[in-house]
Amino acid sequence: MTIRTFSSREFTRDVSAAKRAAIEGPVFITDRGKPRFVLLTIENYFAQSGAQEPSFLEMMDSIDGGGDDIDFEVPRLSMTLRPVHLEDGEI
Numbered sequence: 001m002t003i004r005t006f007s008s009r010e011f012t013r014d015v016s017a018a019k020r021a022a023i024e025g026p027v028f029i030t031d032r033g034k035p036r037f038v039l040l041t042i043e044n045y046f047a048q049s050g051a052q053e054p055s056f057l058e059m060m061d062s063i064d065g066g067g068d069d070i071d072f073e074v075p076r077l078s079m080t081l082r083p084v085h086l087e088d089g090e091i
Contacts, residue, residue: 001025005035 004021005028011018018039021027027039046053054062 003028005030007033008036 002021002025004018004025006018006021008029008031011029018027018029022039022041022044026044028035029037029039031037040048042053045051
């Protein structure tokens with residue numbers, strides 16, 4: 001596991017480089033020379049914290065209001081049924 005350090009200025013200039021570095025291990029972000037933040041991949045976060053990755057429903061429920069203000073109507077499926085004629089021996 002590789003640990004990289006970015007200053008706040010370096011992090012601001014190249015967030016993509018910090019994200020790529022986080023794939024290899026934790027990235028410390030310093031503020032005035034002192035470590036203040038740590039950037040981890042979500043997989044590393046869950047592995048290190050011992051927490052379980054939330055399900056999609058748990059994530060949606062964690063949104064303020066639980067998504068109650070989202071308008072969603074399930075579309076009806078319209079199908080025309082027609083008889084099927086099978087010849088002898090066909091399934």
